[in-house]
Amino acid sequence: MLQPGLMMDRPLLISGIIEHAAAQFGDVEVVSRETHGPLFRYTYAQCAARSHKLANALKGLGLEAGSAVGSIAWNNHRHLEAYFAVSGSGMVMHTCNPRLQAQQLIYIINHAEDAMMLFDSTFAPLIKGIAPYCPKVKSWVCLSDAANMPVIDGVSTLCYEDLIAPHSEQFDWPEFDERSGAALCYTSGTTGNPKGALYSHRAIVINAMSGCLPGILSLSPSDTILPVVPMFHINAWCIPYAAPIGGARLVLPGPRLDGASLYELMEGERVTVSAGVPTIWLALMQHVEEHGLRFSTMKRTGVGGSAMPAALIAKFVDNYGVEVRHGWGMTETTAVATMSCLSPKNRELSATEQHAVIARQGKSVFGTEIKIVDEYGATLPRDGVAQGELMVRGQWIVRSYYKVEASPLVDGWFPTGDIATIDAHGVMQIRDRAKDVIKTGGEWISSIDLENAAVGHPAVAMAAVIGVKHPKWDERPLLFIVRKPGKTVEREEILAFLTERVAKWWVPDDVIFLDALPVGGTGKVQKNDLRKQYGGVFS
Ligand code: AMP
Secondary structure (H helix, E strand, O other), X not given: OOOOOOOOOOOOOHHHHXXXXXXXXXXXXXXXXXXXXXXXXXXXXXXXHHHHHHHHHHHHOOOXXXXXXXXXXXXXXXXXXXXXXXXXXOOEXXXXXXXXXHHHHHHHHHHHOEEEEEEOHHHHHHHHHHHHHOOOXXXXXXXXXXXXXXOOOOOOEEEHHHHHOOOOOOOOOOOOOOOOEEEEEEOOOOOOOOOEEEXXXXXXXXXXXXXXXXXXXXXXXXXXXXXXXXXXXXXXXXXXXXXXXXXXXXEEOEOOOOHHHHHHHHHHOOOOEEEEOHHHHHHHHHHHHHOOOOOOOOOEEEEOOOOOOHHHHXXXXXXXXXXXXXXXXXXXXXXXXXXXXOOOOHHHOOHHHHHHHHHOOEEEOOOEEEEEEOOOOOEOOOOOOOOEEEEEEEOOOOOOOOOOOOOOOEOOEEEEEEEEEEOOOOOEEEEEEOOOOEEEOOEEXXXXXXXXXXXXXXXXXXXXXXXXXXXXXXXXXXXXXXXXXXXXXXXXXXHHHHHOOOOHHHOOOEEEEOOOOOEOOOOOEOHHHHHHHHOOEOO
């Protein structure tokens, strides 16, 4: 018979994170770039005290356990306080992506039944447009002081600072089941309505602890982390929870995410670790290269959300000494589910080979398991060659969508819609989204591999590849290029460059030069938009 374990059964709750930080790292700084005014600085102890004030205020407004509180906000200190106050009170923190279309925002706010909306003044025009269609939102609270409150015609707004001012800095967090819902994030809904992933306290706390591991982001009191990934996108990969667990100093970038602003913040605040999508690192690299700058404190950066090209990895590592950790995850996986990190054996490889290792999405993080399956659901070998749909399961993987009865799981695994390989060492590589992979003459071309090859050209800033219908081959690749500022390169040169790097039948049938690629709410290239505009038929 099994023996019951004799350890305490304390629940893993988000309130525990900020209390831990206040008690153990009470003097560690949180720095926040605000929408108005200079950098704001305080400590984890002060963050905890103000979270208590907000928790008291929420209670005072009649919100209770299970209520949903929405946010449309940048990464800043008030948003951070809400992360702890809302979830810590047993309510659901519903982070909304302001870059969604207005109808989608209205849909998710109503679907989540948000009773309150916390928003940054930047989004006042957006609030004006959506408020009339969100009848369940009883309070619109601007994350601002009284001096910077926007006036929004027809919407009665509360000021965050006024709201929390009268309340006590003492609050007794409730204790409840760690499996309760803590935070809600909707998928970006490129097809159909967005679907909600309701993260439990347990999922977030375990994931955040894993984020501190040396092989993941390695967050400790020796570090200062700047999460560029937005707090409205998959909990900013759980960094706002992981940093206070690890005792790392936290720098929040607010609304300014361009290369120059990020560089200034990284240098000024002596940031050692950062995390964000490849488009952000591309812009940062362009700024640094153009101005002949160096990083004086940055040690490593976490990247994910879309594939990080080996050419960009090479620049960070070889030219600037910044280690790149490339991870994979999705809204349905709470945050990072796989991560690449060099082993001593990898470090014996050539620099180019090392970059190729990092360009893969890495090994599953403890707490998640991965496999690939063929179209009949049969598990494919871990040989680095067979490619199939990536399936994932684990302690922080979605089991069903919010208010959707049908389970998305297949035999207990979540089908990701990504096509991947896994090698004998467990290293996973995303080859494509199932809907982006190009089927030509019965074979598959990875649009990601082609894009990565194209951005290796010194004049190419960004590249995207879509499959275009072809009468003979079913589909053929069409390449879009954004040139680097001031650089010239033409179709023939690009195609010749690719011919040397990929199989002949992979070389795109045509190249279209654009000023910019359509980028969606989470910094990813919107291939659907490209398909709509250019996905005709090759003759
Ligand atoms: P989202 O839920 O909007 O974050 O999108 C998740 C999707 O982004 C995944 O299913 C992948 O298709 C893609 N993705 C995330 N990380 C990576 C990565 N490192 N490389 C390639 N694709 C990625």
